[in-house]
Amino acid sequence: MGIEVAVEGLTMSFGKQNIWQDVTLTLPAGEVSVMLGPSGTGKTVFLKSLIGLLKPQRGRVLVAGVDMVNSPDRDIYEARKLFGLMFQDGALFGSMSLFDNIAFPLREHTRKKESEIRRIVMERIDVVGLLGSEGKLPGEISGGMRKRAGLARALVLDPQIVLCDEPDSGLDPVRTANLSQLLIDLNAQIDATMLIVTHNLDIAATVPDNMGMLFRRNLVTFGPREVLLTSDEPVVAQFLAGRREGPIGMSEEKDEATLAAEAAVPASAPAEPRVIVPQLEPSPGLPQRQAALRRRERVLGMLDTLPPAARAAIEDTYAHGAQAPTLRLPATGSGS
Numbered sequence: 001m002g003i004e005v006a007v008e009g010l011t012m013s014f015g016k017q018n019i020w021q022d023v024t025l026t027l028p029a030g031e032v033s034v035m036l037g038p039s040g041t042g043k044t045v046f047l048k049s050l051i052g053l054l055k056p057q058r059g060r061v062l063v064a065g066v067d068m069v070n071s072p073d074r075d076i077y078e079a080r081k082l083f084g085l086m087f088q089d090g091a092l093f094g095s096m097s098l099f100d101n102i103a104f105p106l107r108e109h110t111r112k113k114e115s116e117i118r119r120i121v122m123e124r125i126d127v128v129g130l131l132g133s134e135g136k137l138p139g140e141i142s143g144g145m146r147k148r149a150g151l152a153r154a155l156v157l158d159p160q161i162v163l164c165d166e167p168d169s170g171l172d173p174v175r176t177a178n179l180s181q182l183l184i185d186l187n188a189q190i191d192a193t194m195l196i197v198t199h200n201l202d203i204a205a206t207v208p209d210n211m212g213m214l215f216r217r218n219l220v221t222f223g224p225r226e227v228l229l230t231s232d233e234p235v236v237a238q239f240l241a242g243r244r245e246g247p248i249g250m251s252e253e254k255d256e257a258t259l260a261a262e263a264a265v266p267a268s269a270p271a272e273p274r275v276i277v278p279q280l281e282p283s284p285g286l287p288q289r290q291a292a293l294r295r296r297e298r299v300l301g302m303l304d305t306l307p308p309a310a311r312a313a314i315e316d317t318y319a320h321g322a323q324a325p326t327l328r329l330p331a332t333g334s335g336s
């Protein structure tokens, strides 16, 4: 089973530029979480801070008893082996075959024999649906295949925590839907804790157990998916609806004058009612997600602490099981 990642009071700046402050959240063991946020809000910086590649000025990131911010380097290096990373661009070596790319972490970090490496690599290649392409170079395959190869490489060291940075970037909607299913299937098979950074609303709506959002140097919210999906925080409502009107602007934040001017005119189109679509289930033939069972207990145990709309959505989900109908919510945020 994956392990919990506990983030406490994390604050990160580059020189005078504060990226985010006082971020506190827990990635529950084995569950899938998504972090949303407009471009430039520091999502990638957050992922890098979790594995100790960047050093926030304040706070802790606890992983299996190691503080990834403040522990000695050798402890952080050891704990980093618990993580699998899938980078935005796949980060494959262009001159190496997919097989050699995926084998790279095993050859670099373990003393396994080539026969064992071959077995593991082919198994992971199978999981991500790339059997038959292992001899190809990254330049000879599509962007979607490169993403899946990046995912296979993230999995070879049997990570207990998988971090994916914009796994959908550059993919068409069909490939993105396939990738969403792959992420859920993976979670069913390896039960690892997963954190996905994405802008993609389809992934956000169908994949995670938990969702959070970074905006204006703060964590706006983090919790069960239903909390964010029913939130009427203007920034969340704008992001989920993909509207121009609202606090998010081209340069991430709009100034007060622009916001006031927007508030003075009616929104360009009335806000559509928001819908909560059911979370994806593993593909037929795969085991049930253990994390989904644990999550049910966890979330039902915290119902009293959640806003009424989120509570109603969770009760609805669990009353209908996997067959939960699409839940319609009243429109939130008029764009002002």
Ligand SMILES: Nc1ncnc2c1ncn2[C@@H]1O[C@H](COP(=O)(O)OP(=O)(O)OP(=O)(O)O)[C@@H](O)[C@H]1O
Binding pocket: 014, 019, 037, 038, 039, 040, 041, 042, 043, 044, 045, 046
């Ligand atoms: N090593 C670094 N040194 C200085 N500034 C950095 C460094 N890494 C990132 N930044 C700055 O931190 C801010 C957040 O960057 P980050 O890449 O984390 O945003 P993001 O939310 O992932 O954006 P996107 O969604 O566009 O990928 C940016 O202003 C960026 O320039």
